[in-house]
Amino acid sequence: MAFDDLELPSGNERDVIGGAATYASYAASVFAPVRIVAVVGDDFPEATLEAMRARGIDTEGVERAHGKTFRWAGRYDADLIHRTTLDTQLNVFASFRPKLPASYRDTQLVLLGNIHPALQLDVLEQVRAPRLVVADTMNFWIKGEPAALGALLKRIDILIINDEEARLLSGVHNIRKAAKEILSRGPKRLVIKRGEHGALLFDEEGVFAAPGFPLEDEVDPTGAGDSFAGGFLGYLAGQSEIGPLAFRRAMLHGTATASYCVEAVGTKRVGSLSRSDVTARVNAIRALYEFGASSM
C-alpha cells in the first residue's frame, strides 16, 4: 500500500492512495471477499482501511508499522503510456516481512504481489492448501534475483507480467516463443499484459486474446495492471469450476476492471465498481469483435 504523487496530463495529484495490494484488492472485491496483506506507516489514513472493509476486504493482514508509508512519485507523458519514476521511498516497506494472520491460512486463491521472490515464496509457505497461485514480478527481480524467481516459477499456477518483462525473463523477443519458454519453467499459464492493447493468455489450450477497450476518457493508468490481476482472480474466486473457459472469461473481467481503473485518479473508480458495471464493460469488450447485428 502506498502514497502516490502523480503528474498527470490532467494535473498533479498528491498523496493519492495507491499500491498494488490496494488496487488488486479493490478490483477483486467486486467479485468475492478479499484478504489483504500489506504494510502501512503511521501516516496512512484509517479511513481508507475502513472504506476497504466496507467493500468486503478483510484488513486484518495490514500491518501498521512505525514510520512512513511507501511513497512513489511519477510523471506520465501526454500519451499516458510512458511514465518516468521521479522518486521512490521504501519507508516501512523496506523491512516488510509479510505475515499471514491465522484466519488467512485457508485462503484458496492467492495473488503474490510484486515483491522479492523469496518473500513471495515465504507468503506461499504460510498458506495451507491453495487451489490457485498467481504471481506478478518485475524487471528488477528478473535481472537481480533469477534463482529465487526460478524457484517461485516452479510453485505457481499463473504468472502475470507485461510484454517487456516476458521478453526479459525468457531472453526471447518473439512473444509466442517467449511464452513457450516461460511456461517450460513451471507456471501452467502465462498472462501477458499489453496496456491499452489488452492481454494475452498462453496455456496448453493455446492463446487467448482479450483486446483493450478503447476508452473515451483515460485519466490515470496507475494501478491498471494490478486491477487487471485483481479482477482476473476475483472473477475466478466466484467460479465453481476453474478450467480453460473460466480463465478466458477471467481475462475479459480483468480487462474490464482495469479499463475502469484508468478512468479516474487513483482507486476512485476501481474502488466503487459494481458487479453490473463490470458485466456491462465485459459485454462492450465482447461486442468489439462480434459480427453483425449483435455488435451494433
Place this chain on the structure above:
Amino acid sequence: MAFDDLELPSGNERDVIGGAATYASYAASVFAPVRIVAVVGDDFPEATLEAMRARGIDTEGVERAHGKTFRWAGRYDADLIHRTTLDTQLNVFASFRPKLPASYRDTQLVLLGNIHPALQLDVLEQVRAPRLVVADTMNFWIKGEPAALGALLKRIDILIINDEEARLLSGVHNIRKAAKEILSRGPKRLVIKRGEHGALLFDEEGVFAAPGFPLEDEVDPTGAGDSFAGGFLGYLAGQSEIGPLAFRRAMLHGTATASYCVEAVGTKRVGSLSRSDVTARVNAIRALYEFGASSM
C-alpha cells in the same frame, strides 16, 4: 512500386521488390482480379510484372518511365517495430501523374495509395462510378497538405491509417475521440492499424477490433500495412453485399493477409498466398478470442 534495401535482424537484403501498390495488389489478388496503377523505371524487372499477371493482376496501368525506379532503404530494430529510413530516392516517382487506362475506368473498388492527396483526387476523377473508395495517407501529407487532404476526406468511404497518423490528423490523442473527429470530416469508416496489435474499425455501428496474430516467425514487416489494405479490399470485392458484417469480416481477412506478409522478406509470402491459407489464418485469429473447446 519500388526497390527496397532492407536491414533486417535476419540480415541485409538489397533490391527487394516493394512498394505499396505491389504489396496491396498481391494481397488483393488472393481474393479477386486486381488492376494496378504505378510507375517503374527502366531497371524494373519485366519478370515481376509477368509474375503479377500470373496472379490475376492487370498491369496495363503500370507506366514504364525513363530513369530509375523509386528506392527506399531502411533499418529495422531488433524488435521489428521501430525502423529508420536510411535513404529515399524518388526517381521516376517524382514526376508521376497516375493515368488510368480506359479499361480501368469502370473499376468498382478503389484503393488510393499514399501519394499527394491532390493526385489521389485526380485518380478518383478518372474512375467512372466507384462503389467503394478507400484511401491511405501519411504524416507528410497530414502536416503539409491539410487542405488537399481535407478535400479528399470528403470523397472517400474509408480511410486506413495508423494510430500515430490518426492522432496527428485529428489533433486528439484519445483514439476513440480521434476517430470521431476524423469521421466527422467525411469518411464513413475509419480503420486504424496498430501493427502487431491488429486494427480497429470505427463506423456508425461502433468499434470492431481485429487482434494481431502472434506470429512464431516475424521476418520483415515491410508492406504489412499495404497487405492489410489489399486483403481488406480484396475480400470486399468478392462479396455481393458490402455492409457492416462484410466490413468486419474484411478486417480479419486484412489482418490475416498482413500477418503472412511479415513471415518472409518482401512480397515472397504475400505473393504466393492461396485463399485457403488466408481462411486458415482467419480461423486461427478468431480462435484467439473464442471460449471453450473451439479455441483448443
